[in-house]
Amino acid sequence: MKQTLKNGHRLFYRYSVAIIFCVLWPFIYFVSRKPSRYQMMNVLRKACAFFSSSVSGIFYKVKMEQPVDWSRAYIICPNHTSNLDIMSVSLLIKNNFCFIGKHELLDNPLLGIFFRTIDIPVNRESKISSYKAFKYAGERLENGMSVVIFPEGTISKTYPPQLQEFKNGPFRLAIELKIPILPITSLDTWKVMWDDGRKYGSRPGICNIFVHKPIETGGMTVDDADVLKDEVYKVIKNKLDENDH
Secondary structure, three states: OHHHHHHHHHHHHHHHHHHHHHHHHHHHHHHHOOHHHHHHHHHHHHHHHHHHHHHOOEEEEEEEOOOOOOOOOOEEEEOOOEOHHHHHHHHHOOOOEEEEEEHHHHHOOOOHHHHOOOOEEEOOOOHHHHHHHHHHHHHHHHOOOEEEEOOOOOOOOOOOOOOOOOOOHHHHHHHHHOOOEEEEEEOOHHHHEOEOOOOOOEOOEEEEEEEOOOEOOOOOOHHHHHHHHHHHHHHHHHHHHHHHO
């Protein structure tokens, strides 16, 4: 019975996202036609995230280690345990931003329009695609836009999810451009919905998100990329371990 309710909630959430997206579609389509309007796509993305989550009884509680200066651009590195991570990160960011995500999202009926416009698709099996994606990300960062990169690259296939090894790309880019890293720890989002909810369903609840203080990269060289990667991994892992006790 409990699993049936969770499967029903997952369907309710999915339909909520779809309905709200359809309501906003004329506005999303209009602003997607010109790059000068792309910033409005994030406003609409936030609206979709807020209303679809709220009507499903899913809320995000954000705590910050220190206030974030949103006048700066960041490479934002959250851990990844749920599709809800995209919603929570979209809602907490206060400046203009884009995501880097797998190229399969180009064909997603909801996210596709974002990945054909403001966001950056990448085929991680292709060195050329990866190079182009990080080149575009660099251009966005230099223009003051924050870039969200899930450094694990994918959601853990084990349940409960375990923090996976980080990719090097975000950290090399941060050092090359002297852009600070902003680590974010999603503490328990997977308990509300793990991955896409297909296996265990979803439920109403509060997802706790912790925003760490930025890690500056000004004094680093590209040889320090592994050190920076390990530092960010440790920051997120320590917070997850602290939450488990």
